[in-house]
Structure formats: structure tokens, C-alpha cells
Amino acid sequence: MTEIYDIAIIGGGVNGCGIARDAAGRGAKVLVLEQGDLAGGTSSASTKLIHGGLRYLEHYEFALVREALTERERLWRIAPHIIHPMRFVLPHVKGLRPRWLLRLGLFLYDHIGGRKALPATESIDLHRHPAGKPLKPGFGKAFVYSDGWVDDARLVVLNARDAADRGATILTRTGVEKLEREGGVWTIHTSGGTFRAKAVVNAAGPSVLDLVGRAGERTKRAMRLVRGSHIVVPRLFEHPYAYFFQIPDGRIFFAIPYQHDFTLIGTTDRDHTGPLSEVKASEEEIAYLCEAANAYFAKSITPADVVWTYSGVRPLVDDGSGKPEAATRGYDFDLDLDGQGGAPFLSVFGGKITTYRHLAKDAVEKLQPLVPALSGKDWTATAPLPGGDFAMGTIDALKAGLARAYPRLDAATLDRVARAYGTKAREWLAVDPGEDFGHGLTGAEVDYLKANEWARTAEDVLWRRTKLGLRLDAAQAARLKTYMGE
Template sequence: MYDLLVIGGGINGVGVARDAAGRGLRVLLCERDDLASHTSSASTKLIHGGLRYLEHYEFKLVRESLVERERLLGLAPHIIWPLRFVLPHHKGLRPAWFLRLGLFLYDHLGGREALPGTRSVDLTAPPHAGILGRAYEKGFEYSDCWVEDARLVVLSAVDAQERGAEVLTGTACTGLTRHEDRWDAALTSAEGSRVVEAKAVVNAAGPWVGEVAGLALRGRSKSSVRLVKGSHVVVPKLYEGGHAYIFQNTDDRIVFAIPYEDDFTLIGTTDVPLNDPNEAVAATDEEVAYLCKLASDYFATPVTPADIVWTYAGVRPLFDDAEEDASKVTRDYELVLDHDGGAPILSVYGGKITTFRHLAEDALRELADVFPQMGEAWTQDAPLPGGDLGSGFDAFAARFAAAHAWLPAALARRLCRAYGTRAEHVLGEATSLADLGEAFAARLTEAELRYLVEAEFARGPDDVLWRRSKLGLHMTEAERASVAAWFDRR
């Protein structure tokens, strides 16, 4: 019998599984698809406090997020790094003093230490000159962080497994039967079905949290999920420089333009209500037009749908707080524990990628009476796999490149960014490019593919090209097909 069954392999599910396994609990996590295959790989890729949440008076959420921002930066510096954001002053929208006040709070609310603070910028001078339209002359620059979102999920799952958890992908929970002291859970995969026993269940099924709650509680759940779709577009790089832009709109929403994968700019996101988590999720023509128009209102060179090289969309499973405007629905999480009539089930509603570690601690606090034997909280100072760099990222990358001078510089740096200290595991005993096996486009090698399958739960080409990396963006259709053929040969 397991102590804890976690349903859902998104960021919240793997966060709970990792924390619980590290406290000595016997944990099983099941995910019907791939890790991070839905919401957690479709974010705007930010570890941030949520500047706009200050307008909705969500000071607690912003403070917790800002504290977690710097903590996570220290725990996973290979996949999380600082990013400077430029907020142009739009004369027809929020006044400059209002923006400055909000940024002052943002700088001080979370006890910022590692990241630089806000400063005013002249948008008519380098590096911003000519990037934005002539109407934008002044702005503010502040700090947040970038994250490789799907890798954050995968590395948390790897850590959970290394601490004793069992992680099953391609495995759906299709039945839950409650007893006084346990749950019987039916798990179904391509290999067949089986029933496992667990003392408690954490329902972290994301957009399907309501379905799992209904499966377990036979319609008795009093909580509801609010589904909001967010879409993004990717276009060829719009400007030089490592900074991002944050644009205000007349509908009170904001949209980011962010350097992406060296050669591109990421623009997003939208807030569109969704009724059914099972309907196809994709960026609509209306959403694409919205993002292109807003970007064109700010950039000197218009952005058109014809420029787009890729789009993606995800569904945020927010806690339904009865807010009419989807963009104003709280991004804070709600943990709902049902202990009536037998073994407990804890359902996770809402949340944001920045607060996943804190959410996991809260979840296990809710289950403390069920597991009095479990250990203390520990994740606040435990690096994620590969994050034990021992110094700053650049210094680590330089040491790695020097130790493997036979690697092309771009490949060495990419491996450091993706795997941190575990880049050595990817290379194994190799001392030349030939030792890495078959070579694919975008400097993907057979050695890296084998590592992703054996150590990071990858089962197919999309798992590699669009989640554990974004190498698919740098390949032609034929080149992506060659990676799929490698998986077929296995």
C-alpha cells in the first residue's frame, strides 16, 4: 500500500510528490499523458510575482510569489535566470506615478535581494531606440525571472523518483473507491489495468481536477474550477537585446514580448473562458489577431499573423471565485480537503508555477494528521537535479566548456542550460562528437535522446522536441521526422 497517490503530472502534482517522497512517504504519481503535457508546458515561462495582481489587491499572493522567485532562482539556476522587463509608459492609460508606485511595492514586498531593482529608462536611446513606436518615450525597467517550465516539472519528477517515489506516465486513474482507511485506485495504461491502494489521494489533475473530484466524491464536491485558456504566438526575433517588454492594453490586460530560443520572440497571453477541459485547445484566429494588434500598437514594425512560426495554448485551472472578468480571477491556489466518510482526498485548485514549491508544503501540512510519521519540510534549500552549480551559471558553463573542448560552444552551453551539472550524465564517457552517436538537426544527438528516455521519462518525439526542449522550433518537418523515426526504431 502507498501512503500517497498523486493524480496529475503537472507542476503541482510533481511538486507534491517530490516533497512527500523527501519526507519518507511511499508515493505513487500517475499522469495519463506526458509530464507537463498540458498547462505546465504552456505558460508564459515566467517565475514572477505578478505585477498586475497588485491592482487586484492580491498582496499576499504577490509577496509569496516574490519570495519564491528568488528562492527558486537559487535552487535551479540552470533553468531559471533573471530577466529584465521594460514597461513603456502609455500616456492614455495608467499614469507614470501609478506605475512607479506599483513597481516600488514590487521591489520591496518580497524582500528582494539577488535581483536588481526598478529604474527609469529612456526608450529613445539605446538599446531601445527604434524598437518601439515614437509615442513611447519613457518607461520603467524591473526584474523577474525566466523558467524552462516543462523542464521544471520533469526535474521535479526526477527528484521525486530519486527520493523513492514511483512515477508513472501514460497512466490514467480511471476509478477511485473510498474506504475507511484507504483508497482503491484503478490505473489504466497501454500495458493494461491494475488496482493500487493508498492511504490518501492528492488530486492535482489541473483542468481535470473537477472530473477527478467527481470520480472520487460521486458529485459531492462543493468546489468548482474556472477554466481560462491562454494562447501565445512565436515570431522571428523582433529586436536585439536580452530584455523583455510588458505592454498594457485598453482592456486592462497586459501582454509580454520576450526573447525566446535565441532566434524568436514570444508574445502572450490571452484570457479566454473555456467550458470543457476536453475540448481541443489551440490559439484561435481571434486570439492571434488580438496579440498581433497589441504588439503592433507598441512595436515600430507591425506584427502580423503571417509572421507567426508557432503557436501554443494552455488551460489554467483557476479556483472559481465568481469574478466575472476572466483576467481578474485569482491566480492564488485553493486546497480543498475532503475527509468525510473515510480516507482523505485533497484537491488542488488554481495556483501558478512560481508558487508550486510553497503549494506542496501547504498540501502536506493539510495532510499532517494523516501522516504523523512524515518528516519536516525540506525543499526550501534543496537544489533541483543539475542545480548544484557551486557558483554562477556563467562560471559553471565556462568550466564545462573547458573540460569538453571538443564540444561546439553552442551545444556545450545548451547542455549546461538544460541539464546543469547533469550534462556530464548526458555525455557519459564520450570524448568526441562521434561518441555521441547519431547526429540530428539542431545539434541533438542520440546520446541526449537516450538520456531523456532513460532518465527523464521521455517516450516519444514530442516529449523531446516540444517539452524537454524546444528544439522542434529549430528543425524542419523532415528533421523532426528523423527524430520520430529514431523512436520508431526503438
């Protein structure tokens, strides 16, 4: 007879894997079904920030900003390898938002979210500060505030890994075709077989409404699909600061140090109307981001300078906002039960990467009265993610220990490995490195990713588990494909 899970979660993005981790840690028998790779969609296409969302204050999203700010240091504490603090420079530009308004917003930003370890906002003179050097002449006063950077795809994978370590079953490349509710149990028909579960969580992100239909459910919810595109160019500045820039059309964008040798610029906000299988930056978006950057940086860029672009579709709750950037980044749920009050179907709407843990906690607590296997209270705020069992702010000590134990690692590989795997790096560094694919990527690491992190293709390895797709040449990538059996 088919095994019955307590909860089946459909969607292997940050929300789905976060819910799986929380539920598995509270004793539930959990199944995760993902049609592609973990973090294969929106969850690996963010701006890579753990932040409160300074611009959301303009839209009076005070509760959302407070929740996100409270989560910043919690997430840094449980994942100090893949999350680290970053200082952001916000120049004042005459004719745009006045200085007093920026200062008021930053005062709220510093004080409504329980900031403890992150430094406070300060005023700087760009004529004297290192952040002023790469900018065009004419920028003087600026503010510097704190937020965090995250390896978004690894955040998803580490939540899945922790869920699996607590008993969850994670199945990738398993598309859901139909769901049927009968006798208080869901039957889930997939490309990989049939599964049964007492409850279903619809964490399908941009496909959430499609999955509602496949389950024969109904909802009054309306979603707004907003495409955010980013460009990556060769490094535009040497210092470690990031920039928060204003644009005359009222929007903002970030320019962030990325993978040491690059600058990440984004994001756009465009309503997405095409198929979800074709999500990419348009020529217009690429040109828009280049033009926006050229208004600030002394070194001009053109679309020809772009070495990589990526785009994601954000599944936002449609709150009737006129502009895409004004749509709420909050989240909500629909909980549907059958006539007997069993076989719950919980759909997740909206959310942002910074609040994924809080969203997961709320989702599990909605299911707790309906799924007897779920017990206990919120635990994910303090339990480290795999590899994160060291104190935040001590990544350099971890790197020093790895350097002593594995002197073969060059500085770039050492930094990459420590920030991706944390203390888990020793699990594969201690074995024979095997084949060398270039830039520190070895057969031992690839084997670890296949065995422990659900990597199945070279793309999984190069663009989600690592970002070495920016560095490996075509011949090296081809050797990796052969090694992985593609």
C-alpha cells in the same frame, strides 16, 4: 497482494510533481499517475515567468504577490540552470495607467517580497536606452524592473526526477478511470493496472472536478477555466530585455526573448468552454496578439509570421470576477476524509507556476497529521533540483567548464545543454554521442531523456524536454520518431 503507497498523486503537472518531491523527501512512499506526458498540459503552456504578478496588485492580491515575490529568488537559488533573472521594460503610455500609479506599483513590487539579489526598479528614457530602438517613435519614459524566466516543462520534470531519486514511483501514460475508498485505503483503477494508497492527492489541474466525481466525492468549489494563448515569431529585437506592455482594453501582454532567435508574445485570457483535448490558439487570439505587438514595435507582424503557437487552460478558483484576467491566481484545497477519519482525499484548486513549491509545502503539511510516514519540516526551499547544485548567477562558469571538457559542442548547443541540464549534462555528454539528429541533439541525449526523464515520443523530446521543435526540419523529426520507436 497489491503494494500500498502512502500517497498517490494524480496529475503530473508542476503542482503534482512538486507535492511528490516534497512528500518523498519527508519519507512517504509516493506514487504519481499522469495520463499523458509530464507537463503535457497547462504546466508547459505558461508565459515562462517566475514572477510576482505585477498586474495582480491592481486587483488587491497583495498576499498572493508577496508570496510569489518571496518564491522568486528561492526558485532561482535551487534551479539556477533553468531559471535566470530578466529585466522587464514597462513603457508609460499617455491615456493609460498614469506614471505615478506605475511607479507606486513598482515600489511595492520591489519592497514587499524580500528582494535581495535582483536589481531594483529604475526609470529610463527610451530615446537613449537600447530597449527603445525596436519600438515605434513616441515612446519616451519607461520603467525597468526585475523578474525571472523559467523553462516551465523542465521545472516539472526536474521535480519528478528528484521525487523519483527519493523513492517515488512516476508513471506516465497512465489514466485514472475510477477511485474507490474502502477500509481506510483507496483503490485506484487505471489504464495501467490497479493501485492502492492510504491517501490521494487530486492535482489534475483543469480536470480536478472531473476527478472529484470519479472518486465519488463532492465539493462546493467552482472552477473557472481560462485559456491563455501565446505566439512565437522570429526575433523582433536584439537586446536581452523583455517588455511588459499595456493595451487600451486594460489588459497587458509580454514580449520576451525566446530561444535566442525568437520572440514570445502573450498571453490572452479567454474563458475556455471546449474539451480539454482541444486547447489551441484561435485565429482571433493570434490576430489579437499580433495587433497588440504592432501597436508598439516598429517591425509589424502578421499571423503569417507566427512560427509556433501554444495554449494552456488555467484552472482558476472561481471568485466571481467579471473578466478572466481578474480571476484570482491564488490556490486552495479541499480535504475530505471518510467517516473514520482516514483515507484522505486532498484536491488542489488554482495556483500558478511561481508558487508551486509553496503550494506543495502547504499540501504536504495538510496531509502530515493524517499520513504517519510524513515527517520533518519544509526542506524544498534550499535543496537544489537535479543539475542545480551550483551558485545562482554562475551559469557562465558552468558553460566554460563544459566547453573545456567537450570542445565538440557548438556555442548554441553548449548554452542549451547547460541551461537545461546544469551539472547533470556530464552524465550523457561523457558517453558516445551516437546518432546526430541536428542542432546538437544526439542519440546520447535522447537515450538519457528516455531513461531518466520519462520521454517516450519525439514530441516529448522536441517540445517539452527541449524546444528543438522550433529548429529541426520534418526529415530530422521523422528520424527521431523512428529512433524512439514511434
